[in-house]
Amino acid sequence: VKGWIIEDSAALAAGLCVLLEDCGVPVAGVCPGTPPSGAVDMEDLVLVSLQLRDGGAFRLLRDLRARDLQRSVAICSSGREAECRWAERAGAQLVLQRPVTRAVLEQALARLGQEEARGC
């Protein structure tokens, strides 16, 4: 499994890179928009910041769902419930609130694993 970070802030993306790799998920790439279709595998983990400058985070989540990606995690900066619920409706398997810590990310990965196991 490798990780993709969809974030258009270099400072925030750098923090997520370190966190992901600390959790044992190698980072395959950081993009400010949709990652190249051939590069992302179905089992890849994709972290999507909802605070993208062009406001296209939800559309991106829907694109990922249309591509049958199983592990998309939205990262919410505002803490508003409506934003989190809408991200779930757009296809995010999980929504994490900033600040994302290592413990939070590990829990999220464990939960994704459990859900996949239950799905199997």
Place this chain on the structure above:
Amino acid sequence: VVADDAALPGEALETRLVALAAALPQLASAAGTEQWNGQLQRLEALATWQERACRERVTALLRGLRSLARLGVEQRRRLLPQGLRLVYQALGPAWRQAPVLAVLSGQGRRMSGTHRQVLAQFISALPVQQPAQASMASARAVLRAQVQEALRAVADVLAAWPPGFPVCLESGLAARLRGLRLAAQFLGSDAAGVFARLEGLYLLASCCPPCEAARADVARLLQQAVWRLSLGRDAARELDALSAALPCVARGADSADLELVAGFSALRQWLQESATDDGLAVNEALLFESLRLAWVLEAQGQPLLAGLLRVFHELCSAYWYRCLPLPLTLQAVVRELLEACGTGTEPVEPLCVAGWLSELLAGWPPEAQLALPASVQVRDAEGRLLPPCRLEDLPARLAEALGLVPEAGAAWYLGPEQWQAQAPELERDLILIEQGAAALRLSALERYCALLLEVRQLLSCAVNLPFPAGLLRQCHEALLAQLDRAAQWLEPRPAEAHVAAVQDWAQRATAALAETAGLQARLLQVLRPAARLLDRSLRLRLNPPPGVAETPAGEQCFHAALALLRWLLACSDADMRSRRSSGLPQALDVALHCPEPRRLLLEEPWSGRLPDTAELRRLQRKTGALSLTCHPLPGGGRCFDLLLA
């Protein structure tokens, strides 16, 4: 661990040693000294397995590096490149190509921006190898071939990017470019310069994405430059063009700093432009930038300023949500705050932050809760009231309640059958969104939903027009885009051209109703042009007994309903104002029932005003009814009851 390392074969041992050295910059910025010393011990242990002269040099220099641990983090960062250079020289010529191998094989790719800079300084400080002429020539030939191969691999990765794809930071690609730059140092200063420039431009393009228009150009120029280099050609022109497309190159600023500069500039610009007589107008760009800036500051290790910006964002949201400007009394404190913050890269006095925080908190709208209804209720498609909820909770409730709209449902629009199968549920969603938008005063979204509901009604009248599959798909996408904005508390704004196209189709469909039989079609055909003139949205739901429309009773129903609906349209102005203030939908949504052949009930769920006796008498005369009464509906709204002659 030492024993394991010692058991490694010679080549792997070298790589291991370089990997340990490469991790030093990362450890240097950590506050603790334990790991730093541990790493140095491992380096020393590895050196003990080398020949004596090398071992002695390494041991002596490691002592110097240990002394770095006693310094502060900043000093350690500054002195480290120099220290590592000494270690590198101590290792001897046999190991000097090891960094190239290590980086080409992907070592050190976890490094963040700061660590990358430290490593870059370290690498740039390395002396170029000067072996004997003969061996140097053969080594260069091998290396040149390796570089060409690595370039072709990079060109392949870049070529796989779809057209218009923004340059993105891929760790594999970054590692390859870094490796190329390192390898190029051994090929001469010209090649080193080209590859250093290529890597720098790639990192900048990926970390500071340029404006939308330039994105495609940047990716294309990068692809062209690498492609030309992989063919052994000169790429100076492409690199120049790439450099020109990235204005930050000239300034050489750190990308995170650039984000802070951009964020604070946006706030300053807002402060200059937003002042009106009533206060400071809050816009969406301000909300977005303040929230984003807070998180970037947090990531940059400025928690105090980050917290302050978050409070400022919440304050602006509180005013924006209530359509109120920020009071002018806050202008001075915001100006002072922005002046003191500068570019946000320097720490700010905690006492100052506390002072601004106190001022911001004092500026919170005290009457905010009174300006809004405490709770709101929405109805389902059948007109039933759903449980009340707080206004703030409504968007989340709606997001959960919607059935079809959030799904990617291109299949609905393939043809009329698929559409008909999904239309009732889609209508239910649209009604919910319309009500939610009205409650939240998102008038553009509310009007757009009303328009879509009109389209849905016209389609159900089976108008004799080709099925507008493309238009419906666009409607779905436009609606999703607006809901995306609404979920982030941004004002939804449907594209004017798209709305005009939908209205145009609705107008043509209304004209085509002339060829359609039925009471609903006849009423819509007459009333829709009038509603359009008055800028009203009109929806009619009809429930007459089968066959009534073609009988004399049906004709009477038509004339009575037409007169009543014309009256409703004509006097809808005052009604709309009261609805707007109560957060109710503006559309004229009417349900007509014929429980008996000569009885007509007209229900209007969103209007509670009951006409007085004189109005009722005039209406009775216009409709030609034997009797006409109006009573309130149990769940809100009103019902006109007509007994026809």
